[in-house]
Amino acid sequence: MEGAASEGAATKAPDAEAADRIAAILRARQHQPGALLPILHDVQDALGFVPADAVPAIAGALNLSRAEVHGVISFYHHFRDRPAGRHVLQLCRAEACQAVGADALADHAQRELGCGWHQTSADGAITLEPVYCLGQCAVGPALMAGTELHGGVTPARLDALLTALRQRDAGYDDARQDPVASMSDDEVSR
Numbered sequence: 001m002e003g004a005a006s007e008g009a010a011t012k013a014p015d016a017e018a019a020d021r022i023a024a025i026l027r028a029r030q031h032q033p034g035a036l037l038p039i040l041h042d043v044q045d046a047l048g049f050v051p052a053d054a055v056p057a058i059a060g061a062l063n064l065s066r067a068e069v070h071g072v073i074s075f076y077h078h079f080r081d082r083p084a085g086r087h088v089l090q091l092c093r094a095e096a097c098q099a100v101g102a103d104a105l106a107d108h109a110q111r112e113l114g115c116g117w118h119q120t121s122a123d124g125a126i127t128l129e130p131v132y133c134l135g136q137c138a139v140g141p142a143l144m145a146g147t148e149l150h151g152g153v154t155p156a157r158l159d160a161l162l163t164a165l166r167q168r169d170a171g172y173d174d175a176r177q178d179p180v181a182s183m184s185d186d187e188v189s190r
Contacts, residue, residue, distance in 0.1 A: 021046045022054050026061040036062055036072055040079055049080040077118075077130070085120040085127040087165045089113075090144040094133040097140035101154075105141045106130075108155040112162060125166055 025042045029035045039058055043050050050073055059069045073079045091106050113121040113128055120127045136142035139151030145161055153161075 018047055018051065018054075019057075022057055026057065030061040036064070036069065040073060040076075044079055049083050052081060080118075085125050086169055087125060087146055088127045088129060088144075089162075089165075090129045090131040090134070092132070092134045092136070092140060092142045093130040094137070096133075096137035097142055100140045102141035105143075105153060105155065105158060109158060112159065123166075125169060126162065 022043055025039055025046065029039050029042065032038065036058070039062070040050055043054060043058075055066050055069045055073070058064075059066045062069075073081060089109070091109060092102060093106070094102075109128060110116055113126055115121050115128055117128060117130050131144065134142045134144060134149060136149065136151045141153050142149065142151045143153050143158075143161075144150070145165060150157070150161065
């Protein structure tokens with residue numbers, strides 16, 4: 001999709017604080033068996049992504065090649081190589097959700113956000129990611145907005161959720177309520 005904020009986004013070198021955080025993570029975990037995945041998770045949890053400039057430090061600490069570390073980062077969809085938007089929206093792409101409209105919901109989300117998978121809306125608010133099963137098969141299509149799980153999501157419910165996320169950014173206190181809870185049955189089923 002054109003106009004997505006994450007298209008061509010450069011990943012800048014870690015600043016001193018980020019480099020210190022990465023170094024602390026490496027010191028804490030580098031001697032553990034199978035340390036690469038826990039280190040990558042810790043770095044992403046701390047920084048929101050795994051900066052490309054962190055790869056040599058991680059590789060060096062674990063006696064791996066940079067290609068091996070990069071291969072793991074690029075293999076697992078969970079890891080990001082650039083900062084995400086202020087909110088991460090994960091849409092379930094598993095078969096059970098697809099059977100009840102997840103493909104149409106994904107198309108709607110991409111149109112509304114103006115971005116594709118693993119990209120961020122032009123306003124930097126929302127990153128769209130596919131996820132393969134949220135364990136909500138009985139109430140699909142399902143999605144996660146940050147840590148909030150939503151089932152039975154329709155285009156109207158998605159629009160209400162996107163509005164609520166953007167209102168949170170703008171500081172509206174009432175946007176912290178479930179945006180779908182106040183919708184009528186007709187609005188929810190659209």
